[in-house]
Amino acid sequence: MLIVTETFPKTSLGFIDRFLVTAESFRIPQALIFNKTDLLDTQQIVGLQQKIELYKGIGVTCIQTSAIKKEGIEDMRSIFNDKVTLISGHSGVGKSTLINLIAPEITQKTGEISNFAGKGVHTTTFAEMFKIADNTLIIDTPGIKELGLIEIENDELSDYFPEMRALSQDCKFNNCLHLDEPDCEVKLGLEDGRISESRYLSYLSMIEGKDNRR
Numbered sequence: 001m002l003i004v005t006e007t008f009p010k011t012s013l014g015f016i017d018r019f020l021v022t023a024e025s026f027r028i029p030q031a032l033i034f035n036k037t038d039l040l041d042t043q044q045i046v047g048l049q050q051k052i053e054l055y056k057g058i059g060v061t062c063i064q065t066s067a068i069k070k071e072g073i074e075d076m077r078s079i080f081n082d083k084v085t086l087i088s089g090h091s092g093v094g095k096s097t098l099i100n101l102i103a104p105e106i107t108q109k110t111g112e113i114s115n116f117a118g119k120g121v122h123t124t125t126f127a128e129m130f131k132i133a134d135n136t137l138i139i140d141t142p143g144i145k146e147l148g149l150i151e152i153e154n155d156e157l158s159d160y161f162p163e164m165r166a167l168s169q170d171c172k173f174n175n176c177l178h179l180d181e182p183d184c185e186v187k188l189g190l191e192d193g194r195i196s197e198s199r200y201l202s203y204l205s206m207i208e209g210k211d212n213r214r
């Protein structure tokens with residue numbers, strides 16, 4: 001599960017997509033928690049709704065939370081039941097704060113975000129596992145800055161974008177990379193809106209091996 005924020009520190013779509021692809025390649029179910037909704041202005045709320053629509057559309061569980069206002073906490077709690085969940089995200093997005101709310105008997109250190117470039121300060125310094133109930137375990141991790149893509153070949157990358165995987169069956173070539181090949185269903189999908197532009201751009205940047213910083 002990835003905890004993300006719209007505001008401080010901002011999580012880019014490229015980072016989210018990279019995370020989802022990695023999880024998908026291991027067949028790990030994914031969820032996105034959009035925290036700090038209390039900090040959003042009207043325009044940012046509209047932007048957030050569009051993102052949620054995009055990710056729900058490709059089958060990712062999306063939940064909005066505000067740890068400060070204690071909103072969305074029950075929704076979030078419900079997805080932890082009877083499984084082991086690893087929580088990831090940039091430093092300072094509120095991972096430890098949210099876990100503390102779910103299991104009040106655990107009180108972890110949470111940190112102020114340093115103002116320097118809006119980057120978090122890495123309050124959590126090692127991964128730690130918490131037992132919430134008999135079969136419910138949560139692993140808190142230190143904030144991550146970068147996420148590399150390891151051992152995913154270009155010709156299998158689109159398999160880990162569920163919406164592309166569905167369309168690629170109809171590409172003319174079965175080894176289509178959805179770049180400049182003729183009769184590419186994914187490129188058609190990009191034109192008619194079945195594939196979102198931001199997701200396709202993330203795909204391209206991963207193919208090019210660039211943009212693994214955020």
Ligand SMILES: Nc1nc2c(ncn2[C@@H]2O[C@H](COP(=O)(O)OP(=O)(O)OP(=O)(O)O)[C@@H](O)[C@H]2O)c(=O)[nH]1
Binds near residue numbers: 093110123142
């Ligand atoms: N406004 C607002 N602030 C929040 C919210 N959730 C957490 N914070 C604040 O964000 C700061 C960072 O929270 P942490 O829980 O330490 O963040 P983290 O993701 O665990 O950070 P690392 O351990 O460094 O990876 C703290 O000052 C929290 O009080 C929220 O929903 N709204």
Ligand SMILES: [Mg+2]
Binds near residue numbers: 109110123141
């Ligand atoms: Mg933490």
Ligand SMILES: [Zn+2]
Binds near residue numbers: 177187
């Ligand atoms: Zn194609």
